[in-house]
Amino acid sequence: MAQLLPNALERAINELGRLPGVGPRTAERYAYFLLRADERTAQSMARALIALHSDVKTCPVTFALINADEDISPLYSDAARDKRMIAVVEEPLDIVALERTGQFKGTYHVLGGTISPIDGIGPEQLHIPELLKRIRNDAAEEIIIATNASVEGESTALFIQRHIQEARLNVKVSRLARGIPVGVDLEYADQITLSHALEGRRVL
Amino acid sequence: MAQLLPNALERAINELGRLPGVGPRTAERYAYFLLRADERTAQSMARALIALHSDVKTCPVTFALINADEDISPLYSDAARDKRMIAVVEEPLDIVALERTGQFKGTYHVLGGTISPIDGIGPEQLHIPELLKRIRNDAAEEIIIATNASVEGESTALFIQRHIQEARLNVKVSRLARGIPVGVDLEYADQITLSHALEGRRVL
Numbered sequence: 001m002a003q004l005l006p007n008a009l010e011r012a013i014n015e016l017g018r019l020p021g022v023g024p025r026t027a028e029r030y031a032y033f034l035l036r037a038d039e040r041t042a043q044s045m046a047r048a049l050i051a052l053h054s055d056v057k058t059c060p061v062t063f064a065l066i067n068a069d070e071d072i073s074p075l076y077s078d079a080a081r082d083k084r085m086i087a088v089v090e091e092p093l094d095i096v097a098l099e100r101t102g103q104f105k106g107t108y109h110v111l112g113g114t115i116s117p118i119d120g121i122g123p124e125q126l127h128i129p130e131l132l133k134r135i136r137n138d139a140a141e142e143i144i145i146a147t148n149a150s151v152e153g154e155s156t157a158l159f160i161q162r163h164i165q166e167a168r169l170n171v172k173v174s175r176l177a178r179g180i181p182v183g184v185d186l187e188y189a190d191q192i193t194l195s196h197a198l199e200g201r202r203v204l
Numbered sequence: 205m206a207q208l209l210p211n212a213l214e215r216a217i218n219e220l221g222r223l224p225g226v227g228p229r230t231a232e233r234y235a236y237f238l239l240r241a242d243e244r245t246a247q248s249m250a251r252a253l254i255a256l257h258s259d260v261k262t263c264p265v266t267f268a269l270i271n272a273d274e275d276i277s278p279l280y281s282d283a284a285r286d287k288r289m290i291a292v293v294e295e296p297l298d299i300v301a302l303e304r305t306g307q308f309k310g311t312y313h314v315l316g317g318t319i320s321p322i323d324g325i326g327p328e329q330l331h332i333p334e335l336l337k338r339i340r341n342d343a344a345e346e347i348i349i350a351t352n353a354s355v356e357g358e359s360t361a362l363f364i365q366r367h368i369q370e371a372r373l374n375v376k377v378s379r380l381a382r383g384i385p386v387g388v389d390l391e392y393a394d395q396i397t398l399s400h401a402l403e404g405r406r407v408l
Contacts, residue, residue, distance in 0.1 A: 003278065004279075004299065004300045004303050005269060005297075005300060006259065006260040006269050006270055006271045006272075007259065007271055008252070008255040008256055008258075008259035008260045008271070008272075009256065009260050009269060011252045011255065012252040012253060012255070012256050014252075015248060015249040015252040015253075016249065016252075018241075019234045019237060019238075020233055020234070020237045021230075021233075026225075028297055029224055029225070030223045030224070031256065032296075032297055033223060034223075034256055035256050035257070035269070039257040041222065042253040042254065042256050042257060043253070043254060043257075044219060045219040045220065045250075045253055046249075046250035046251070046253040046254045047250070048212070048215045048218075048220075049216060049219075049238060049246040049247070049250040049253075050246065050247060050250045051215065051216070052212055052213065052235065052238055052239050052246050053239070053243040053246060053247075054212075055210065055211065055212035056210040056212045056213050056239060057210075065209065065210050065213060065239070066210055067210045067211055067212070068210075068212075091236070092209075092236070093209075093232055093236055095208065096208045096209060099208050
């Protein structure tokens with residue numbers, strides 16, 4: 001079969017197809033959109049992608065993402081944030097979700113994933129030793145484990161809790177409440193969520 | 205609220221959010237994927253996007269997309285393709301879909317869209333005069349109108365048919381058959397598709 005698309009378009013489709021969850025049809029749509037749009041649209045997107053790695057780095061204390069010209073996450077260095085309270089999250093973007101609540105005034109610690117034997121991620125790949133160090137250094141009083149409500153998130157939470165106990169650190173360990181999300185009818189809630197909601201019921 | 209994400213990540217999220225159908229969450233996921241992947245992944249994607257405009261151009265005869273160093277679409281210049289048969293499509297990518305069937309040995313003509321008063325696209329924005337010229341120049345015998353099965357596709361098809369008649373061109377005008385797609389149960393076919401299928405029924 002003769003070549004059906006120009007090489008550059010073919011290449012752009014292949015490249016965009018590497019994005020998570022993007023199949024060939026979606027990649028075609030993206031590439032064709034960029035081709036039809038103003039040349040500057042593609043160029044400015046390209047520049048943003050190139051800057052991603054050079055202008056972003058990881059905070060050496062909290063492992064949040066920070067600007068390359070910063071030393072430490074502003075969410076940690078900010079004197080108004082309570083360093084004795086540490087929310088432990090899986091990924092940097094989880095911080096954004098928690099900050100949007102406006103409820104949490106402590107600091108964050110990014111694990112960098114969850115323990116997942118299938119993906120070959122053991123506890124040694126996560127920033128758990130650094131968490132234990134922070135608990136000591138900052139005289140932390142409460143660790144809020146805010147991993148996802150997945151099997152990996154749950155087992156990682158248990159693993160961290162056990163490690164904190166074994167290290168005989170005098171710190172309260174809590175977890176985000178599991179229960180029925182706002183706006184969801186009881187009849188549509190799954191069995192496990194309902195079990196959690198029952199277990200965690202609160203006296204009015 | 206303090207800045208939650210590094211500037212470069214914020215910018216990449218905004219840029220990726222311009223892709224069609226990509227909301228903020230998906231854009232975050234794409235940007236974070238590129239940040240976690242090898243630096244070369246983002247760079248090679250960026251290079252592909254930049255090359256899109258410089259290395260792709262439009263064929264002056266068929267309006268298909270071609271390499272910048274080509275003069276005419278190889279699907280037109282190829283002597284094995286029958287120039288007396290022209291399939292008229294809306295967009296360049298439609299050619300790929302038709303070529304995949306391996307059934308069509310004629311040439312293509314890309315309209316560059318459909319007549320759509322809502323989007324301000326009138327017939328003058330489409331490559332219809334060039335089509336009429338081709339019909340004359342190539343002594344075309346059949347025009348297969350392969351626009352989409354949408355309201356705009358249908359009205360564009362009618363418009364082209366009328367124009368060909370008015371220009372008194374001696375050419376057969378056909379349309380892609382409408383009917384029940386392979387693998388679809390009758391009970392799930394919509395009313396209009398079923399009407400088309402009845403109308404276009406074939407004697408066995």
